[in-house]
Amino acid sequence: MQTTLSQHARQLPRAEEAERILRSCVHCGFCNATCPTYQLLGDELDGPRGRIYLIKQVLEGNEVTQKTQQHLDRCLSCRNCETTCPSGVDYHNLLDIGRAVVDAAVTRPLGQRLLRGGLRAVVPSAGLFKGLVGSGQMLRALLPNTLQSKLPHAVPPAKARPTRRHARHVLMLEGCVQPSLSPNTNAATARVLDRLGISVTSSREAGCCGAVDYHLDAQAAGLDRARRNIDAWWPSIEQGAEAIVQTASGCGAFIKEYGHLLSTDPAYADKAKTVSALAKDLVEVLRNEPLETLGAHASQRLAFHCPCTLQHAQKLGGAVESILTRLGFSLTSVADSHLCCGSAGTYSLTQPELSRQLRDNKLNALENGDPDIIVTANIGCQSHLNSAGRTQVLHWIELVEAALPH
Structure with missing residues (x-):
């Protein structure tokens, strides 16, 4: 795509990257065929190709309007289009660049600013989020239906974590909302890894991965969180930690971007690259461990929801299904498994109507095979799908741990 950036756009820190991405697009439109919002709305500007054109116009100096911002806001950042694109367009990075320019030029309405600022204040703070969830559960009957649906009806308590120390050890990110909404997920992870001779440690100083800030008009704040996490993890990395494990694929997708996003930071570029690796x-x-030695006894019929951040961002589609099959679980087939469930981080709160439509479509596909339970690999998807009050949704590692002999 022929592109001529404006003089102002050429001064942007990521101008060269934006121009390269724009030029790689051949505007074939294959991306629209797998874009969830294009399928729902049928508007060219609510598909990847249209959004690329909008960003191109902005970077070429054309007027930036609230309508431009709205079309970019409606993007789920699911990256399905990247999986589909024959030209390898790095769409999500272009979107981040475009959003930053648009958000700097267009002042959001007060309600949106309050919502986004509130989410940035609450969601990344695990302690504050836990307190608010607890209060919300006690006052559930007084809350509007939109908030009631976001609160879990029952939270299974976390099992005890192992205390043994093995020669092999990994770090694990505890996450922001997962300790409150699904506290047994990380405990189950530690228990399964312990049986495989791998110890799990968590750094108290490591907090939110930074994705919430980064995707809610505060990219600099998101990168500051990334730097703090790198500092928190670095001593354990120097002591030989094999990996930094994430049980939420959304967090994992963003941490794997640290190396790229901090590549021009002289103090953190090398460390960020190591952390992402x-x-x-x-x-x-x-998947590389001798899982058959665990002696799992699996009898449930599962439907697996593969989060976008796992299949499109991390390119791990089919990996969880393979493990579950190896362990003896029966998996149902899921139509259109490439499509987003509508969670997309905070999207279910910033774009509730579109999000609900996508959620209900996804649940219809997941329930079509009459599973006993639905499993997924991301707390955002898990909570969003559970908000419909239909088939229970859990993280897949909890089912694995429950199937092991005790």
Whole structure:
């Protein structure tokens, strides 16, 4: 795509990257065929090709409007289009560049600013989030339906974590909302890895991965969180930690971007590259281990929802399904498994109507094979799908751990 950046755009820190990405697009439109919002709305500007054109116009000096911002906001950042694109367009990085320019030029309405600022204040703070969830559960009857649906009806308690220390050890990111919404997920992970001779440690200083800030108009704040996590993990990395394990694929996808996003930071570029190389989704650790020795007894019929951040961002589609099959679980087939469930981080709160449509479509596909339970690999997807009050959704590692002999 022929592109001529404006003089102002050429001064942007990522101008060269933006121009390279724009030029790689041949505007074939294959991306629209797998874009969830294009399928729902049928508007060219609500598909990847249209959004690329909008960003191109902005970077070439054309007027930036609230309508431009709206079309970019509606993107789920699911990256399905990247999986489909025959030209390898690095769409999500172009979107991040474009959003930053648009958000700097267009002031959001007060309600949106309050919502986004509130989410940035609450979601990354595990302690504050836990307190608010607890209060919300006690006051559930007084809350509007939109908030009631976001609160879990029952939170299975976490099992005890192993205390043995093995020669092999990994770091694990605890996450922001997962300790409150699904506390047994990380405990189950530690228990399974312990049986395989791998110790799990967590750094108290490591907090939110930075994705919430980064994708809610505060990219600099998101990168500052990344730097703090790198500092928190670095001593353990120097002591030989094999990997930095994430049980939430959304966090994992962002941590794997640290090396790219901090590549021009002289103080953190090399460390960020190392951290991204060590970042592993849980399935990447387990798939190379002798799982058959665990003696799992699996009898449930499962439907697996593969999060976009696992299949499109981390390119790990089919990996969890392979492990579950190896362990004896029966998996149902899921139509259109490449499509997003509508969670997409905070998207279910910033774009609730579109998000609900995508959620219900996804649940219809997942429930079509009459599974006993639905499993996934990302807390955002898990909570969003559970908000419908239909078939229970859990993290897949909890089912694995429950199937092991005790």
